[in-house]
């Protein structure tokens with residue numbers, strides 16, 4: 320069997336500890352990563368490198384993650400890249416706002432390894448169209464908080 324091409328994930332995160340955690344977990348699990356703490360830089364990296372997935376912090380200096388997401392969705396070159404919002408903003412309306420801005424899913428902090436892998440794997444190994452088609456009636460359950 321041929322070794323699969325490693326999937327490439329862009330991490331947009333301005334918290335150094337969170338960035339380190341995300342990157343370490345992904346690298347250990349065989350993913351390639353790119354990272355930045357800046358929204359404009361994220362757009363440039365996404366267009367230049369066409370990652371398979373973007374993990375998008377919402378609260379960033381300068382451009383918010385939601386604005387970055389909207390800009391990526393408005394560009395034909397990046398509109399199909401799955402984007403998962405990763406944020407400590409965990410109210411239900413934050414989640415709705417992220418989905419309305421074009422994020423495909425929402426993962427609330429604190430991140431655990433299992434929740435992170437559960438969140439990203441469907442987008443890397445299943446056709447995105449299935450998830451987008453299902454979204455209006457059945458939001459993804461992966462990011463729901465217990466209680």
Ligand code: MN
Nearest residue numbers: 333376378379
């Ligand atoms: Mn942040």
